[in-house]
Amino acid sequence: xxxxxxxxxxxxxxxxxxxxxxxxxxxxxxxxxxxxxxxxxxxxxxxxxxxxxxxxxxxxxxxxxxxxxxxxxxxxxxxxxxxxxxxxxxxxxxxxxxxxxxxxxxxxxxxxxxxxxxxxxx
Numbered sequence: 001x002x003x004x005x006x007x008x009x010x011x012x013x014x015x016x017x018x019x020x021x022x023x024x025x026x027x028x029x030x031x032x033x034x035x036x037x038x039x040x041x042x043x044x045x046x047x048x049x050x051x052x053x054x055x056x057x058x059x060x061x062x063x064x065x066x067x068x069x070x071x072x073x074x075x076x077x078x079x080x081x082x083x084x085x086x087x088x089x090x091x092x093x094x095x096x097x098x099x100x101x102x103x104x105x106x107x108x109x110x111x112x113x114x115x116x117x118x119x120x121x122x
Contacts, residue, residue, distance in 0.1 A: 009106065013057025014041055017102040020113045026051060029092075035084040038077030042102075043085065050095040052082050054119070057104040070101050075120050 001009075018028065021044060029050075030043035042053035056069050078099060086093050101119040105112045 009057050009059070010055075012106070013102075013104045014055050016057075016104055016111055016113060017053065017055040018042060020102065020115065021051075021053065024115070030085075033081065033085055035081055037080035037084050040078065040081050040085065045095070048095060050092055050097040051100055052078065052085075052097060053100045053102055054078055055102045055104065057106060059106055070119065075099070 014031075018031070021042070022028070026044040026046045028042065028044050030040070033040040033043055040052050041055040042051075044051045044053060054070055054074070058069070082097060082099070086097075098118050099120050101116040103114040103116065105114075
């Protein structure tokens, strides 16, 4: 799989994750927040909780699947990006935050979406 295909699968995964989370009542705030520390795929609100979402998309569950790919290094980068966001957006500091993972397995006949709330903590 080349970089173009990998990017297309990632974008599809983010679209599926966003649609799924919207259907669950979350409100979108920011998409693809980037800073030098890392990237947050989706920043959303669930009632009065700031939800920082990492989206992982895989074609199958080989090597542990999509959720298993969020290792401690990735978690650390997500935490740093979240801290940067909250420094820049003072209005978001008042909300408690949690890190969720949306793991998507694309496959036949349709994609499977797993939403892991509180996947890891600060």
